[in-house]
Amino acid sequence: MSDTRHAPAKKPSKNREKLLVAARRLFAERGYAGTGTEDIVREAGVTRGALYHQFADKQGLFRAMLEKMLPEIGERLFNETMARIKHDREDLKVGCRVLLGIYADPDVRRLFLIEGPAVLGLAGWKALQAPLSTLFLHHALQHLVDEGTLAAEEMEPVAELLAGALQQAGLGIANADDPQAARERYAAGLDLIVEGLMRRG
Known part of the structure; x- marks a missing residue:
């Protein structure tokens, strides 16, 4: 490769x-x-x-195609999250659920979650999506910092851990026989993590 x-x-x-x-x-x-x-x-x-x-080659074309998909995913994540929340602190929980729903979309599942790691390698795939997940998670977690639920120095490690959880959930959805059922299982698990975080303070 x-x-x-x-x-x-x-x-x-x-x-x-x-x-x-x-x-x-x-x-x-x-x-x-x-x-x-x-x-x-x-x-x-x-x-x-x-x-x-x-x-340069077919792999370069594939990478460029995924790079072109990322802003589309980001826009959909933002718009659907904003449409569902009533308070800024809901960004994190709702956004995680929206992202998992996007992961279950057939095209995103096939191209981004199945083919992506296989073609780019796991490290390359993670690096490709890092800017999007960082933007989403830092934006959502900043609301918790602003209200005093999360300390400023805690935001970066929490964001990294949540990014890893979302990536793992995405891979689980991608390889499941029933992606929609898998999405609900992972969403429920992420709800527990996020709700525990939001109850602090």
């Missing part, structure tokens, strides 16, 4: 967007291993040269 972390960024183009759209559809339908670059360029209506002008 090649390392594309240090490949220079290519100038955005219509071909790049076509390739990302095609890759997302085919990877979701057939999986990473079952999709060849020839399938992607044919679906996108571009040449192989256009693909390799934009991406």
Whole structure:
């Protein structure tokens, strides 16, 4: 598996967007291993040269596709959480449940949770999603710091532990025979952790 972390960024183009759209559809339908670059360029209506002008290889295209998905996940997480809460301190509990619901979405489950760790490796997959989970958890935990439930110096380790719990829940949902049932089990477990944290003070 090649390392594309240090490949220079290519100038955005219509071909790049076509390739990302095609890759997302085919990877979701057939999986990473079952999709060849020839399938992607044919679906996108571009040449192989256009693909390799934009991406170092298929793994680089896959990584870029996931990077493009992350803001979509973040926007959905924010909007659905804000629609469900009545008080800022509910951000954490509700947001965790919303995120697990997003993880159970078929495309997110297949691309982000099943193919992602397999293609990028567990460490690469965790690093890719770290900015999103950090933004969400720091925002939610800051409300608890502001109200005195959580000490400021406790926020970082608690955020790291919750990020790990959410990642593990995501992997559990991804590999479950019944993703929706698994989502409810993990949500109930996270509720216990979060409610215990919120009862402090």
